[in-house]
Amino acid sequence: MKSISFAEGKWQQNELQKAYSFRFTETPPIRQKEDCIASDPNPEHREGFDNISFLTKETYGVGAKATLRCAFEGLGCPEIILVEKPENCPDGEVRYGACFEVVLYKDGVNVWRHFMDEDHKCWWHKRVGVKIPVAEEEIHTLQVEIQENNLVFSVDGWETSLRTEDLFEKFHFGLTMCEGIARAYEFSVR
Secondary structure (H helix, E strand, O other): OOOEEOOOOOOOHHHOEEEEEOOOOOOOOOEEOOOOEEEOEOOOOOOOEOOEEEEOOOOEOOOOEEEEEEEEEOOOEEEEEEEOOOEEOOOOOEEEOOEEEEEEEOOEEEEEEEEEOOOOOEEEEEEEEEEOOOOOOOOEEEEEEEEOOEEEEEEOOEEEEEEOOOOOOOEEEEEEEEOOEEEEEEEEEO
16 A cells, blocks of 8 residues: 555545544544644544544454554543454444554553444453653654564654464554544655
């Protein structure tokens, strides 16, 4: 997949699949800014902010690497996600449940594993939390590389890995903006 710049007029929304978590019924629109896309305050969303994702149309596996140039304010969380099975829903939206999230936030990086049952009930747990200083309102580079049973992630060159024996064999890479003001400037997968 080529690198996608989210600057206004530089990308087509059909290059990626807009998606939402089964955790929420709300389906906020994408917020296009001059140089990025963003999650904004949204009083109609139960979290008080937009929660929106974009997924690759292609699936990937071992050896793939995703890069997200992103920023946040306050509790905002830009994320790289791995989704095994997005679903087309009766309301015309695409949703997902089971996934891995690599979350950048003001205190560092968390990796969460989300699960979903046949009734679309979701639950999750944190696999790892790494505290590193991450400045608000600055553009950061978040990367995730998939190795055999291993998820390697980095922020601005700082890198670590997490053993993930339950990693999906094939998955859609994606990005999520949630829990506050988060901005995505560029996304690429190789």
